[in-house]
Amino acid sequence: MAVEALVFDVFGTCVDWRTGVAMEIARVANAKGIALDPVRFADAWRGRYQPAMEVIRSGRRSYTELDLLHRENLDATLAAFAVDRHFTGRDRTELNRAWEKLPPWQDVVPGLSRLKTLFIIAPCSNGSIALMTRLARYGSLPWDCILGAGIARAYKPDPRVYLASCAALQLSPESVMMVAAHNRDLEAARGAGLMTAFIPRPDEFGEGGSAETTPSSDWDHVAQDFGGLATQLGC
Amino acid sequence: MAVEALVFDVFGTCVDWRTGVAMEIARVANAKGIALDPVRFADAWRGRYQPAMEVIRSGRRSYTELDLLHRENLDATLAAFAVDRHFTGRDRTELNRAWEKLPPWQDVVPGLSRLKTLFIIAPCSNGSIALMTRLARYGSLPWDCILGAGIARAYKPDPRVYLASCAALQLSPESVMMVAAHNRDLEAARGAGLMTAFIPRPDEFGEGGSAETTPSSDWDHVAQDFGGLATQLGC
Structure with missing residues (x-):
């Protein structure tokens, strides 16, 4: 069955959240005259991301949109840095709107524009x-629609997120390809029946950071960037 | 409160469903060598649209996506025309995919492009x-995201459709404006607290057809086309 749609992880895969969030923190800290290491703060804020979603994945809390989790995590991070x-x-x-103003990696907009000629993106x-809507407007990401957690009211890697995204397009999972820089995301997507593409983002956590640079499995496609994926897919 | 997003009725307001569906019917009937009045067929097919949704609005049937209702209505129309x-x-x-290939009215793409500079659309x-995703790709409608019945799992004019669309953007209804060629749609949107804009589409049902050409109330904006609305809104 031919692939008709490509669906993308965003934080890390499409946009450089660390640089974007750190820049916004630096701007605000500077305006307030507070000494604050913006990159350390960004990492600490992001460090609370998976644990906050895990409370929801495990059923201990009902689905709560990420914006509110980001805000709660911001409050906790400000307290941890003793600047609250x-x-x-x-x-x-x-400051919570920093997550709406994240720069796309350089290849993303031209790559998506090519991919969009043949696939729903x-x-x-x-x-x-x-x-996702505001982030797309900020970075000129040319999405055809917005799928993911907001449609499923669940968090990846819960299979319902991938399956609800396919269902919203009225496509079977094998005609949808998940594109991500994170192996765990692709493992879950494959588990739900989707095709998979791995694009490493070695700088996600900064130079020498802990980004995943190698595929953990035989994903259907592996490319260096979105342009390379577009070429592989005949765009 | 300033308007941050514009949400649009699509069939009739953005796209000329009658011409698009009739053209597809004409193409298929011609290929099959069947005598079939394509415009009469399109009107008959569309005539089953509101009754099919009414069964769902009234609670007699659970939410069913419009594509399936269109398909059921196609089956019934083919039978009524004795060509099944x-x-x-x-x-x-x-043939059901005719609804994914509808031409936008001439002012729609340039108008939306202007409106998008200042508002989420x-x-x-x-x-x-x-x-909506496939229709946008066909007509190059530059939406920022897809809202409406698919998000709410209900049919307009049920207020939940307007409210779920605002909630998905994390906006209060008074900062969202509904744009439509149909007064009933705007009445329901206003009832849900949204701002309103009326754009008449005199040719929706063909020349001399039954399109609504005059506003039934003091809508917040009335314009001749999307370009006129963009000018009124300072785009």
């Missing part, structure tokens, strides 16, 4: 529809 | 995510 007295509620709402992210 | 023996299941699946249609 500097941030009003309004400051926090504004959509995010299959843990971000909400609101967050 | 000419159409295999595969033919019907193919999304369909708030009774069409499914799958249908």
Whole structure:
């Protein structure tokens, strides 16, 4: 069965969340005259991401959109860095929007534009529809629609997220390909019956960081960037 | 509160469903050598649209995506025109895709492109995510995301469709404007707290047809086309 749609992980795979969040923290800290290591803060904030979703995946909390989890994690991170007295509620709402202003990796917009000529393209992210929509507007990501957690009301790697995304397009999983920089995401997608493509993002956690640079399995495609994937897929 | 998003009715407001469906019927009838008035057939097929949704609105049937309702209505229309023996299941699946290939009115793509510079733009249609996605690709409609019935799992004018669309964007209804060529749609949107814009589409049902050409109420905006709306909104 021919692939008709490509669905993408976003944080790390399409956009450089670490640089984007750190830049916004640096801007705000500078404006307030606070000493704060922006990259360490970004990593700490992001460090609370998986544990917050795990509470929902395990059923201990009902589905809550990522924007609110990000906000709760921001509050906790500000407290951990002992700077929370500097941030009003309004400051926090504004800083939380850092996640809507993340730069795409350089190959992403031209690569997606090529891929879009032959395939439906959509995010299959843990971000909400609101967050994915604003992030797409910020980075000019030419999605055809927004799929993922917001449609499924569950978090990857829960198979329902992949399956709901395919169902929303009225496509069977084998005609949808998941594209991600994270092996675990692809393992879950394959488990749900989707095709898979691995694109390493060696700088996701900065130079010398802990990014996954090698495929953990025989994914259907492995390419260096979205342009390489487009070439492999005949775009 | 400032408007941040514009949500659009699609069939009739953005695209000329009657011409598009009739052209596809004419093509198929011609290929099969069947005498069939394509415009009468299109009107008859579309005539079953509201009654089919009404069964769902009234709770007599659970939410069923519009694509399947279109298919059931096609079967019934083929029977009513006494041509059903000419159409295999595969033919019907193919003809049902007529709804994915509808031409936008001439002002729609340039108008949406202007509106998108200042506002989030999304369909708030009774069409499914799958249908809206394919229709957008066919007509190059530059949506930021797909909202509407597919998100709400309900049919307009049920207020849940408008409210779920606002909620998906994390916006309050008063910062979202519904744009439609149908007064009933705007009445329901206003009832749910949204802003409203009326764009008449005098040719929706052909020349001299029964299209609504005048606003039934004091909608927040009335414009001749999407370009006029963009000008009114400062785009």
